[in-house]
Amino acid sequence: MLSEYTKIPASMNSNVALKIIPGHYATTHSHITNYMELGTMKTRCSEAHGVATILAMHYTISTPVDTIVCADGTEVIGTYLAEELTRAGVLNYNAHRTVYVLAPEYAPNGQIIFRDNLQLAIRGKHVLILMGSLATGLTLESLMDGVRYYGANISGACAIFSAVKEVEGIPVISVFHPEEIPNYQSYPPTDCPLCKNGTPIDALVNSFGYSVLK
Numbered sequence: 001m002l003s004e005y006t007k008i009p010a011s012m013n014s015n016v017a018l019k020i021i022p023g024h025y026a027t028t029h030s031h032i033t034n035y036m037e038l039g040t041m042k043t044r045c046s047e048a049h050g051v052a053t054i055l056a057m058h059y060t061i062s063t064p065v066d067t068i069v070c071a072d073g074t075e076v077i078g079t080y081l082a083e084e085l086t087r088a089g090v091l092n093y094n095a096h097r098t099v100y101v102l103a104p105e106y107a108p109n110g111q112i113i114f115r116d117n118l119q120l121a122i123r124g125k126h127v128l129i130l131m132g133s134l135a136t137g138l139t140l141e142s143l144m145d146g147v148r149y150y151g152a153n154i155s156g157a158c159a160i161f162s163a164v165k166e167v168e169g170i171p172v173i174s175v176f177h178p179e180e181i182p183n184y185q186s187y188p189p190t191d192c193p194l195c196k197n198g199t200p201i202d203a204l205v206n207s208f209g210y211s212v213l214k
Contacts, residue, residue, distance in 0.1 A: 005037060006182075010175050012057065016041065016050040018161065018176050022183065023202040024194045025210070029136045031192040033185045035205050036176075038132050038160050042073050051175055052080035055130075055158045058173045061089045065155050066125035067100040071143055072132030072207030074160075075103055081130065081158075100125070104146065112146030123151040130158055132207030134172065135186045137164040144168060 005019040019037035041047045055077075059065070065085055070078035082099035100121035105113040114122050127147050134140055144154055144167065154170055162174035163186055178184045187193065195201075203210040 008176065008180055010050075010054060011180070012054045012175075013050050016047055016054065016175065018181075020181055024199050025203055025205045026189065026201050027135050027205055029138045029189075030186045031189055031194060031201070032135055032187075032205075033183055033194075034181050035203065035210055036133055036161055036181075037209075038072075038207060039209065041160055042076060042132065045076065048076040049080045051077050051160060052084050054175050055081055055173060056084035056088060058158070059085060059088070059090055059128075059156065063090055063155055064126040065090050065099060065128045067102065067121045067127045067152070068130055069122075069127055069143070069147060070101060070103045070130045071139075073103075074130045074132055075101065077160075078130050081128075104143065110142075112143060112149075114150050119150055122147065125152050126155040127152040128156050128158065129154065131162075132160055134159050134162040134164055134167075134174075137162075137167040137172070140164075140167045140172070144170070 005021050007017040007019055010016040021035045022033060023035060025032050025035050041051050068078045068082055078101045082101050086099055102118055102121055107113055129143055131140060140157055157167060157170050158173040160174065161176040162172045163178045164172055166172055201213055203212045
């Protein structure tokens with residue numbers, strides 16, 4: 001599949017590019033018309049740093065950030081983002097005057113867990129949530145609820161790609177937006193016109209990658 005991709009450069013940094021493949025794809029909460037390959041942006045240091053730099057531009061010194069919670073395998077980006085926010089003077093209130101970077105653990109039932117030894121980075125902290133991609137915002141909503149359960153305050157949410165502009169009143173900052181993706185559409189699984197027209201699903205996808213349906 002990846003031999004057929006098209007690159008879409010980020011408007012704020014042409015060295016950061018999103019690889020897309022048109023088709024019919026099923027996510028957890030929707031059906032979408034483009035697969036977005038995020039792997040290199042999440043794992044290659046130069047691209048991860050580029051993504052972090054773009055995201056950091058949207059936050060000011062009035063935005064308190066103690067902790068960045070990294071979902072979808074975005075820890076490399078999160079580490080660079082913490083560095084950029086610290087350099088920019090974004091306020092933090094933890095005892096060490098630094099930014100924590102961590103990923104949530106998930107129980108078998110999907111519940112978010114932060115073990116006792118990591119709760120010091122969550123409880124009472126100002127948390128910025130970082131994700132790979134958002135089609136509907138439902139996954140972010142669940143993650144926000146889980147973080148709040150541990151006593152955190154949500155300072156903001158950001159992603160590599162997001163089709164939603166806010167979730168629960170929290171603005172979602174992203175590097176790439178739907179209007180930049182040719183013919184991008186997202187449909188509820190029960191009301192997908194591609195399914196109704198008999199177009200087969202090419203792959204099951206999430207922020208980690210895809211599984212082709214044979």
